[in-house]
Amino acid sequence: MGNEPAHTVTRYDQELDRLRGIVARMGGLVERQTAQAIAAVVDQDEEAAIEPPELDTEVDALEREAEMLAIRILALRAPMAVDLRMIVAVLKMSGDLERIGDYASSIARRAMKVEPLDGAFSFSPLRAMARLVQENLHKAIEAMVENDSTRAMEVWNADTAVDELYTAMFRELVTYMMEDPQRVYYAVTGNMLPAVRPRGGAARKDTHKES
Amino acid sequence: MGNEPAHTVTRYDQELDRLRGIVARMGGLVERQTAQAIAAVVDQDEEAAIEPPELDTEVDALEREAEMLAIRILALRAPMAVDLRMIVAVLKMSGDLERIGDYASSIARRAMKVEPLDGAFSFSPLRAMARLVQENLHKAIEAMVENDSTRAMEVWNADTAVDELYTAMFRELVTYMMEDPQRVYYAVTGNMLPAVRPRGGAARKDTHKES
DSSP states (O other), X not given: OTXXXXXXXXXXXXXXXXXXXXHHHHHHHHHHHHHHHHHHHHSOOTTTTTHHHHHHHHHHHHHHHHHHHHHHHHHHHOOOHHHHHHHHHHHXXXXXXXXXXXXXXXXXXXXXXXXXXXXXXXXHHHHHHHHHHHHHHHHHHHHHHHTOHHHHHHHHHTHHHHHHHHHHHHHHHHHHHHHOGGGHHHHHHHTTGGGHHHHHHHHHHXXXXXX | OTTSOHHHHHHHHHHHHHHHHHHHHHHHHHHHHHHHHHHHHHSOOTTTTTHHHHHHHHXXXXXXXXXXXXXXXXXXXXXXXXXXXXXXXXXXXXXXXXXXXXXXXXXXXXXXHSOOOOTTOOOHHHHHHHHHHHHHHHHHHHHHHHTOHHHHHHHHHTHHXXXXXXXXXXXXXXXXXXXXXXXXXXXXXXXXXXXXXXXXXXXXXXXXXXO
16 A cells, blocks of 8 residues: 555554454453353352343444454455455454354353252362453453464463363263262253353464464 | 456456365365264264364365465455455355364264263254254355355254254253263263354354355
């Protein structure tokens, strides 16, 4: 865009900033959905379960907004190299974020339908996993907004720790259910939580590719 | 691109066809991964469980190839309107397909680790659900390749039927486990299968948006 007047370049930069801003806003909402869904399951907090499905409409609208703006920038600005790869990453990340939000809503809805687990289930690997997934989600969005490849690599490497916590949680859950069949319904429903894990991973991967 | 010589336009069309072709090939592989994963769980077919993880490398490579070609077309051809929306849809769909393949591999790996379920579990809602998810996946890819919005709408509408089968399967599974705690390990592992459902839905949504 070197031959165009300065004000056009500035407007173009503003558009790219706006696109990053939309995905950052999506990320913030999805982080909130995830936090509330986790609170609904782990702390049996009924209030917390209400928000994630409510935020879905806003997240969906932001995904459409990101897609429309990306298409507009691609059509009118013909971005090159780094900018083009950023736009492609943003398109993929917005889809990933939307789906993480979907999972969070689904977890929150399930959490409201079931009885709390009794004290025999510690929740500690699940809590640790939830904390790590949230931290990774937050860092992945920061890495995208600040175009920070070091941060993206940190998130990428943190995947192994999440996998290990998942295995620990899964084993505890199976043992818990085998001890008393009455626990099955809640435990199976609660087990949907780890579904956020691979989705978080996908968001991280796109950020990493971009950086 | 109306002012360019005819041979350039043809090459551009060929590039778009190649892009669609890559995603169609991805779709074919992911369909195969899904079919084999389902056979591994439902028919307890150990042979079938081997292929899905093996195909992952190829699916990942195709996703990267699609992304690189899309970026190339965007940078060199500055596609407009319909073509641009197709490219954006292809970028999102390739990510969805890659993740459906990931889930299929994960299901296949789990299926190999556990003992078969006894005769008390009918598998019929799971079979029906698997058939429908596969049919939808196939139709969604066809809709993308042929740019057929009627077909995309059919897939979109079929979502309710998949949800109903999921609920039926989930209830049967919980009852099955409550009858005998020894069944918990297999049943919880088998329950990962429905994870393909929302992913299939996402692929459908992108096709629909595109059409």
